[in-house]
Amino acid sequence: MEQALHQKPIRRDSPALHAxxxxxxxxxxxxxxxxxxxxxxxxxxxxxxxxxxxxxxxMRWIPETFHWENYVLIWQRVPLLTYFKNTAFVAIVVTLxxxxxxxxxxxxxxxxxxxxxxxxxxxxxxxxxxPWQAYMLPQFIMMRSIGLYDTLWAMVVLQAxxxxxxxxxxxxxxxxxxxxxxAARLDGLSEYGIWARIMLPLSKAAIATLVIxxxxxxxxxxxxxxxxxxxxxxxxxxxxxxxxxxxNSSDYHLIMAASLCSLxxxxxxxxxxxxxxxxxxxxxxxKG
Amino acid sequence: MTARPKQxxxxxxxxxxxxxxxxxxxxAPNFLGxxxxxxxxxxxxxxxxxxxxNGGDMSKMRFVGFDNYATIFSFSKIGEKGLAYLFNxxxxxxxxxxxxxxxxxxxxLTIVCALALAMLLxxxxxxxxxxxxxxxxxxxxxxxxxxxxxxxxxxxxxxxQIIMAFGGxxxxxxxxxxxxxxxxIILVSVWRNMGYYMVIYLAALQGVPRELLEAATVDGAGKWxxxxxxxxxxxxxxxxxxxxxxxxxCFKIYDVVAIMTDGGPGRATKMLVTYIYDEAFIKVRYxxxxxxxxxxxxxxxxxxxxxxxxxxxxxxx
Numbered sequence: 198m199e200q201a202l203h204q205k206p207i208r209r210d211s212p213a214l215h216a217x218x219x220x221x222x223x224x225x226x227x228x229x230x231x232x233x234x235x236x237x238x239x240x241x242x243x244x245x246x247x248x249x250x251x252x253x254x255x256m257r258w259i260p261e262t263f264h265w266e267n268y269v270l271i272w273q274r275v276p277l278l279t280y281f282k283n284t285a286f287v288a289i290v291v292t293l294x295x296x297x298x299x300x301x302x303x304x305x306x307x308x309x310x311x312x313x314x315x316x317x318x319x320x321x322x323x324x325x326x327x328p329w330q331a332y333m334l335p336q337f338i339m340m341r342s343i344g345l346y347d348t349l350w351a352m353v354v355l356q357a358x359x360x361x362x363x364x365x366x367x368x369x370x371x372x373x374x375x376x377x378x379x380a381a382r383l384d385g386l387s388e389y390g391i392w393a394r395i396m397l398p399l400s401k402a403a404i405a406t407l408v409i410x411x412x413x414x415x416x417x418x419x420x421x422x423x424x425x426x427x428x429x430x431x432x433x434x435x436x437x438x439x440x441x442x443x444x445n446s447s448d449y450h451l452i453m454a455a456s457l458c459s460l461x462x463x464x465x466x467x468x469x470x471x472x473x474x475x476x477x478x479x480x481x482x483x484k485g
Numbered sequence: 486m487t488a489r490p491k492q493x494x495x496x497x498x499x500x501x502x503x504x505x506x507x508x509x510x511x512x513a514p515n516f517l518g519x520x521x522x523x524x525x526x527x528x529x530x531x532x533x534x535x536x537x538x539n540g541g542d543m544s545k546m547r548f549v550g551f552d553n554y555a556t557i558f559s560f561s562k563i564g565e566k567g568l569a570y571l572f573n574x575x576x577x578x579x580x581x582x583x584x585x586x587x588x589x590x591x592x593x594l595t596i597v598c599a600l601a602l603a604m605l606l607x608x609x610x611x612x613x614x615x616x617x618x619x620x621x622x623x624x625x626x627x628x629x630x631x632x633x634x635x636x637x638x639x640x641x642x643x644x645x646q647i648i649m650a651f652g653g654x655x656x657x658x659x660x661x662x663x664x665x666x667x668x669x670i671i672l673v674s675v676w677r678n679m680g681y682y683m684v685i686y687l688a689a690l691q692g693v694p695r696e697l698l699e700a701a702t703v704d705g706a707g708k709w710x711x712x713x714x715x716x717x718x719x720x721x722x723x724x725x726x727x728x729x730x731x732x733x734x735c736f737k738i739y740d741v742v743a744i745m746t747d748g749g750p751g752r753a754t755k756m757l758v759t760y761i762y763d764e765a766f767i768k769v770r771y772x773x774x775x776x777x778x779x780x781x782x783x784x785x786x787x788x789x790x791x792x793x794x795x796x797x798x799x800x801x802x
Contacts, residue, residue, distance in 0.1 A: 219609075226605055229619045233676070237625075238634045239643060243636070298515035305511035312505060317512070324523050326789040328737050330758045331782040333766045334774050335529035335759045336522060355611040358518030388507050417626040419740045424766060438628045440745065444748065449636060456629035471617055474624075479688035 201210055232480065237460075244268070244454035251355055251449040263282045267454045274445070275455055279430060280437035281462070287433060288415040294353070295411045299362030304392045306371035308378050318367075321360040330420075351425045352433070354387045356415055362407055365477075368405035370396060404476030409470045434459045530782075534775035553776035577777060579752050580760040585754065587667060588735035591674050592728055598679040599727070600720075603686035604712070616687070620680035631744035634673050635660050663753040666746045670754060673741050682727050689723035690716070729792040733785055757781050 230337040243251045246260045308320050381391045422436040438459050442452050538546045557577045571578035606612045638659035648655050659669040701711045725775050739758040748755040765774035
């Protein structure tokens with residue numbers, strides 16, 4: 198009885214008012230969702246038009262006739278396949294190296310005791326705060342002097358050893374009880390065994406977050422490839438697409454079709470793994 | 486240590502050394518890459534800002550002290566014509582002014598949008614579907630979305646057509662107009678990032694104690710008052726954290742500008758990083774580019790230090 202008394206004043210809205218409120222919220226949300234998606238809708242629509250139709254007045258959201266041939270044309274006009282292969286190579290190698298080396302290092306930082314641990318970790322943390330744009334030039338000079346200019350390996354080493362990954366994994370490992378490691382040690386498992394058999398399986402969520410972050414960032418990276426990659430056979434999707442745009446700036450329909458293709462792989466990865474992506478941001482709040 | 490029996494000590498020492506070696510073996514793969522490709526360049530960057538070097542091999546480097554800084558700030562002219570000269574004429578001043586303007590508009594706008602979205606999505610059915618949609622621009626690749634937006638903002642593009650339908654008269658390409666160009670960049674930035682910060686706010690909203698909200702309702706507070714007096718103060722640490730993160734990333738803006746306006750028209754959207762890029766890779770003036778990099782570094786580090794200090798305060802509260 199007392200509980201009922203307490204709860205009564207909380208819901209002041211009548212059910213009807215409540216329902217109307219809900220309807221309004223959903224209407225606003227749908228409007229906002231449309232606003233968010235408009236560029237993508239316009240992209241799809243333009244990619245199926247003729248170039249002169251793209252900016253016709255009044256505009257039509259649905260093309261008069263669907264020009265599917267645009268999607269055949271771009272593969273002949275742009276070496277998209279090469280770009281895709283290059284980007285996939287960089288993204289996969291970076292993701293593998295990054296995940297492996299940082300979970301390895303993070304284990305040492307989180308669960309092992311050794312001299313210089315705190316100082317080393319501080320060096321890692323401090324460089325997270327240093328913007329890459331502030332040291333991209335000396336990095337470029339160094340890479341060029343060791344012959345990595347205009348190679349995909351430059352893109353790999355540029356991104357494979359970021360401090361961010363170590364930090365993310367270490368935070369996660371610290372949450373795993375140390376007793377677990379100690380028990381395993383008593384059972385005669387080596388440190389490498391503990392890492393492989395206990396830490397790695399327990400950190401699937403953190404690894405998923407790191408993998409998807411790294412993959413998406415590498416795939417979408419623009420400035421790095423812009424600085425390093427000059428020959429067409431080495432270009433990634435982003436800079437390759439950019440080159441195509443600059444050289445064919447009035448082929449609006451083809452640009453939109455190529456743009457849409459460049460979005461696809463990363464969109465698929467995101468839609469499949471979005472749970473990890475969103476949880477990762479929510480818990481770490483860190484920007485890749 | 487001294488309390489331990491003597492005969493165990495060598496054994497302990499050996500164990501200790503072995504433990505340290507194992508730890509280093511875990512660290513080595515990442516640390517080597519990190520040291521070579523991040524740590525060394527950071528130190529090199531600071532040094533480079535005191536040298537004159539226009540490409541070529543390293544023997545052409547010449548130590549010039551603070552000359553690069555004097556050049557980018559154009560100290561001699563400022564002495565003559567006052568500080569206004571820096572922000573109206575000098576590249577660095579203009580880049581700073583544009584970057585600060587862009588940051589000052591983008592950060593509050595994004596926060597308002599992100600928070601509004603999070604409040605709308607908090608505790609409703611179907612939130613996951615909407616969340617996916619709002620978040621999507623963040624993972625979509627920059628070149629594709631930037632070129633799409635710049636088409637949409639063209640003279641005869643859909644945005645101007647919609648403006649005309651509502652009786653507006655704007656009839657130019659946004660990215661080619663010196664007043665609107667920066668707004669087109671702000672628009673794309675807000676549109677792209679609001680979903681990302683919405684996710685952070687959504688997580689933070691889960692931490693607002695239900696009892697507090699209920700107490701406010703019992704006291705007769707409506708939804709709006711609840712939001713102002715309970716939710717907003719509870720979200721303060723999040724808002725602070727989000728602002729800092731966003732300010733830093735705004736100061737590093739490059740992609741959107743490079744793709745949509747290339748710093749133009751004129752110098753209307755020249756930003757700090759586009760300035761660094763031009764000096765380093767187009768004009769090949771390594772020393773000056775490094776000096777500008779140091780300006781960026783100092784700004785970002787100052788913001789980070791403010792964050793560190795305040796976070797201590799938050800946890801002390």
